[in-house]
Amino acid sequence: MTAPVLPFRIGHGYDLHRLEPPPPRGRGRRFVLAGVTFDHDRGPVGHSDGDAAYHALTDALLGALGEPDIGQLFADDDPRWDGEDSGIFLAEAVRRMHAHGYRLGNVDMTVICERPKLSPHKNSMVGNLVRHLGCDPSQVNLKGKTHEKVDAVGEGRAVEVHVVALLSRAEEAG
Numbered sequence: 012m013t014a015p016v017l018p019f020r021i022g023h024g025y026d027l028h029r030l031e032p033p034p035p036r037g038r039g040r041r042f043v044l045a046g047v048t049f050d051h052d053r054g055p056v057g058h059s060d061g062d063a064a065y066h067a068l069t070d071a072l073l074g075a076l077g078e079p080d081i082g083q084l085f086a087d088d089d090p091r092w093d094g095e096d097s098g099i100f101l102a103e104a105v106r107r108m109h110a111h112g113y114r115l116g117n118v119d120m121t122v123i124c125e126r127p128k129l130s131p132h133k134n135s136m137v138g139n140l141v142r143h144l145g146c147d148p149s150q151v152n153l154k155g156k157t158h159e160k161v162d163a164v165g166e167g168r169a170v171e172v173h174v175v176a177l178l179s180r181a182e183e184a185g
């Protein structure tokens with residue numbers, strides 16, 4: 012049976028990165044979220060630049076398309092992705108979305124971290140997401156929450172991101 016061409020497809024993405032202080036005398040990892048570098052005393056542990064927002068959004072788009080997930084496409088033991096800008100993962104997911112004949116409906120993202128404060132950087136983060144997605148700012152929503160000081164996220168030892176994305180068939184949206 013031929014797979015049906017659906018007018019809409021929905022995807023969910025989730026990511027968590029451990030946050031650690033820089034090693035003694037070593038260069039610390041920069042805290043990067045949605046392509047924005049924050050001034051913070053901890054950075055994400057990860058193979059690429061550890062951008063949990065880009066990773067979760069990439070997985071939401073790939074999930075909506077029924078494609079392999081980010082870890083399957085960009086293996087975390089592949090030296091090509093060591094310290095790499097995670098925007099290239101997101102760009103690949105956007106390319107696949109268009110190749111499947113879909114375009115973005117809307118994205119809703121929730122970032123959960125105790126520190127640093129998201130609000131001063133929210134516009135820059137949304138701006139980067141919009142640029143990567145090639146959409147209007149009204150199609151991207153970003154919410155910041157804390158974890159009420161409990162568990163690893165609440166103790167500032169991790170950052171967590173949830174994303175849902177709705178895609179629509181390009182010709183029907185046009």
Ligand code: MG
Nearest residue numbers: 026027063066
């Ligand atoms: Mg990740």
